[in-house]
Amino acid sequence: MKTRSLGLLVFLMAALLAVADRVSAQADPPPLSLSLRRDWGYGGLDGRIQGRFTLRVKEESLFVRVVFYLDETEMAVLDEPPFAFRFHTGDYPPGEHRLWAQAFTAEGETVASEPIYAYFLTDEEGREATTRILIVVGGLSLVSTVLAGLMLVVLGRSEKSAGGSYGLLGGTICPHCGKPYAMHFYAPNLVTHRFDRCPHCGRWALVRRQPLDALRAAEGGAEDNPQAPASQETEEERLRRLLDESRYE
């Protein structure tokens, strides 16, 4: 008697576990997310599309077969990854469509994706829509080009009115002669410094961008300095000086 009721209990528990297993399996199907990617053509934000597109199921390792549907019609049956199907809207009737996929696991479970709704334009409608976009984009880029040009003019002016411009890279001060100059775009950029050539004394040095007030001070210093070379020395003196200085480099 005791063994029989124990056997019954074990059987019942096993049955319960099996049911629970089934329920949890049904409540928790593998995920299936479908994506629609435009390869070439028109794809508006309103779901109106025309051209070449790819339907794809991301969770490739979970399934052994994926069927892609257009409404209730099979578009493709794939038995191995990648579960991606390329199609052209022109191969299907134009109008509102429901794209979706059904996937099969190795255990024989099936799961359907959420549908993607798309309105297939005719090839001609797609061309017209693309042309409209090109006109808008072309107009916008023209406007932004003009605006950028205007801003450069305005900025350039304000910088000039602030007392001169040292160009896009900014100005620096030559460590040899102490004069300020605009850094050159061709000077090799060594992360924190540039290896640039001073246009005043002609020597190369590692320099970095200096603040405007430092440059102003250097300008003043250079102008006020009565011993500023170059202007007061003769050509022979200058050559001799250059020769002297080059010895130390």
Ligand SMILES: [Zn+2]
């Ligand atoms: Zn210099």
